[in-house]
Amino acid sequence: MDLDFEFAFTERTPRIVNAAKLLRSQGRKKADLFLAEGPNSVDAAIATGAAREVFVTQAGAQRFADLITAAQHLSVRVDPITDRAAKSMSDTVTPPGIFALCTPVMWPAKEVLGRRPRLVAVPVETAEPGNAGTLIRVADAVGADAVLFAGTTVDPQSPKAVRSSAGSLFHVPVARETNLQAAMDRLQAKGLNILATCADGEVSLDEADEILAQPTAWLFGNEAHGLPDELLAKATHRVRIPIRGRAESLNLATAASICLYESAKQLARAAER
Structure with missing residues (x-):
């Protein structure tokens, strides 16, 4: 796969530091954003318009090339990150290498049930x-x-x-x-x-x-x-x-x-x- 961006090797850029803060409740509340990790969640975030930005490792970009293409097609910013940066943004032992920075998707309680729920x-x-x-x-x-x-x-x-x-x-x-x-x-x-x-x-x-x-x-x-x-x-x-x-x-x-x-x-x- 030919990538139209270069992979950075700085783990503590402001974007990465701020994204890592979203692992904590206080960070999510302050930024009014949250992180989605893994191909299924990132795919859904991109498809529904919730993804503001995608972070991906070099291995992740190769493995999830279709998601990167979809993000770029929809003009979602894609930021390359190192494996070390991915670990700082994940609470898993082995991060899958792809994340989406998302706007909140929670509904107001007064609206979530709709008109005629079954x-x-x-x-x-x-x-x-x-x-x-x-x-x-x-x-x-x-x-x-x-x-x-x-x-x-x-x-x-x-x-x-x-x-x-x-x-x-x-x-x-x-x-x-x-x-x-x-x-x-x-x-x-x-x-x-x-x-x-x-x-x-x-x-x-x-x-x-x-x-x-x-x-x-x-x-x-x-x-x-x-x-x-x-x-x-x-x-x-x-x-x-x-x-x-x-x-x-x-x-x-x-x-x-x-x-x-x-x-x-x-x-x-x-x-x-």
Whole structure:
């Protein structure tokens, strides 16, 4: 591949230093920007217009030549960086060698649900960025209308969350609502059935076909503590996932995948009737 730029060997240019600061929440808030790392996320950032600038190592430029071409075609600035610079911009052991500097893609909580949502994922007080990103990816895959993070949660635009979403953060509307009651009010105002995942739920997912055929918001609890009692009390139904083996429980991302898939399936069947 012929590159129309030369690779720099200075690791501490202002652009690189400022980009590295985005690994921290404070840096993202101050700059009103975030970093997307890896080919899937960078591809989605370029395609959706969120990418302001692309950083790429020499090896990355060879490996992801199509992304560089796409960025240049859309007049997105491309900056060559060294491997050492890439490590300063990444929180992974082996950076893939390509990054996008992005404008924020989070939606306002009051707008994220749209006019008539049919399937919404609501992670409550999610603490693990990998789970947050994976849940966004699952929501995108099943065709959910939105993901609304409720309560005090991890930043969906943090490096690991963005990476774990594999580009889906740029595809599905995502918002944060720190006030749990306000989040519930927004869901109820849209006429959604609010289903809470719960180990001792009164409804088995196996027997919830009719419930799932209705517009639904799924509440998924914190990894360690589950859902707070006040939210369980306000849910339309508490739903349990049958576990037929010896596992005691399922992690957040797995439970969300199962529930959202079942909802999407029943909504599709209802639409065909």
